[in-house]
Amino acid sequence: MTSKPHVLLLTPGPTEVPPEVLAVMAEPVIYHRSKAFNAVLEEVGTQLKKVFRTRGEVILLTASGTGGMEAAVANTLSPGDTAVVGVNGRFGERFVEIGEAFDVRVIPLRAARGRAVPPDAYAEALRTHPETRAVFTTLCDTSTGVLSDVRGIGRIVSSTPSLLVVDGISSIGAVPFEMDGWSVDLAIIGSQKALMLPPGLAFVGVSAKAWARIEATRPRSFYFDLRRARVAAAKSDTPFTPALTLVLGLRESVRILLRDGLEAAWERNARLARGARAALQALGLALFALDPADCLTAAWMPPGLDSSQLIAAVRDRHQVLIANGQDELKGKIFRIAHMGCIDAEHTLSGLTAIETELGLMGWRRAAGSARQAFLAAY
């Protein structure tokens, strides 16, 4: 592997990991039941609150982001409970599936393609189903690049007994999010997105309203029991051996993220997204998301051309990896991330590679325009 040139990851997770974070994770392993590691957990616990924008607790789980989603369901809902799930793409569907696996009565609200389910639709669902115990939404659905109006949804849910659960796995830390300010009760982040780490950790922010529910609910998982995790976290510990090299890397990566302030990261990603959208439109491509998030941009391929071919060419000839569409969108769209340590130069590398390879595939609508359009909008 060392003999190959590094392929720059513009995929919406995993994202590039800064070299200083990689270096920390390569140090000899330390023991997790130690004062030194307790201090690391304490520091990252405090720092993560700043990322979630919450005064509440943040629970660390050794799992993929989906494990954090399962924890949110297994700790707050009992069999037969009603949950409203907004679906803006594949990851909204995942909440539907997890709910069903846990015998929850799921009311799915499915958005039109490229759109987010509007707050009004949540309000109507809550009027029709006043027994709703939890509302699930996705801040940015990574499969589509669609952004939810979580602030608007929070205004509606906060006046009801229902909890508001937000999948922010790929987006919290990358785009504006205010856990407390928007009345979010449970929010989830994955390590391999805005936090610039390899995958393997999930973080769950929990509000006071959520803790009250959790304490009154029989958890349907032992491994993901948030009460148990909370007891351990109060002692800067974890109930089970955590992925400790990733936790050590996390301390470093969150320091980097917060060094210039979270708003600086949001602003940088917003500029990259503006630039990318302008460049792709200058190339004559249609954007997938009509309610777009700033942590990734998804675009349709020109008619008759296959994104799998484009992605392979960009990877093999330019050493830049962009992501394909998922499921029925595979081959039809491609996706570029704006998060973590991705900067303008990285993004331009990706965009000009796309331009070149689209040209070689016969699409020459506006050759040479991507860079100019990016720089003008950025």
Add this chain to the structure above:
Amino acid sequence: MTSKPHVLLLTPGPTEVPPEVLAVMAEPVIYHRSKAFNAVLEEVGTQLKKVFRTRGEVILLTASGTGGMEAAVANTLSPGDTAVVGVNGRFGERFVEIGEAFDVRVIPLRAARGRAVPPDAYAEALRTHPETRAVFTTLCDTSTGVLSDVRGIGRIVSSTPSLLVVDGISSIGAVPFEMDGWSVDLAIIGSQKALMLPPGLAFVGVSAKAWARIEATRPRSFYFDLRRARVAAAKSDTPFTPALTLVLGLRESVRILLRDGLEAAWERNARLARGARAALQALGLALFALDPADCLTAAWMPPGLDSSQLIAAVRDRHQVLIANGQDELKGKIFRIAHMGCIDAEHTLSGLTAIETELGLMGWRRAAGSARQAFLAAY
């Protein structure tokens, strides 16, 4: 952290990670939905079968070992099902707790202190409870260093409809284990033990008898759904983003483990265990486990002396970390690992440090004898 000298880990997980494995994990991150990563998953899948000694499938989970234990329960047992759980220490109790969390009717068989529950006790429990759907045991309980006679238990369980589930989290790869040869249906390994990796991955070996049960059982987890994992594994993939840097490290560490053959590792650890037991006895200490495993040795402190003090002194003055007892054994025993890349020199460093510090604490039963006794027995 870089300014401090490295503390050698003789803890029974996490264990020392070889430098070449650390180096692989520090390489820039790659994308997990790629042919290159599929090839890694395929290779480690094949290699892990050799570690489990099975022709069956091995499922990789991004979780601590406890997540693997939960997967075994959540996929094979339904509410009200009966399970027999052999308890040789804290980790046997964990299966009791997980079973109860999943509404399983648990029949616990608790061993006398330092002892393993004998196969006869399992046989009797199965006669009394012929409705038993699963038998749980721990190959080596890390809290006590006690070894189960899994071969003997397998002979009994294999003739019944019950599954045999073995927690080998800290021991498979370190001591003899034959998944197929001993008729084991589900077995679990954690990454941070014999496999010489940081924590964050669990591996579950699954027999044909277990798959038949799993296919007929409604899983009570989405994240740990083994059927879903099996479908993905058939394509050398995972259902959710895996802890991919750990998987890359795994390829390297399993290569190291299998380079000289698994039997060589078993034999090396057995010799280290023999040496450690002899040395500690030469110091006048009593061993905790009367049915001892060869992957770690636990010993009682001399009367009136505290193992917490000994462990701190050994760590601070000798840069060697040994483990304390857990729960009610904290302060009363200490534990030394024999697994992974721990060799005779490491073990002797630990033992002579213990001898020195015990002497300074006033225990001079047989000063100067640890090295000699180790070398004679090793």
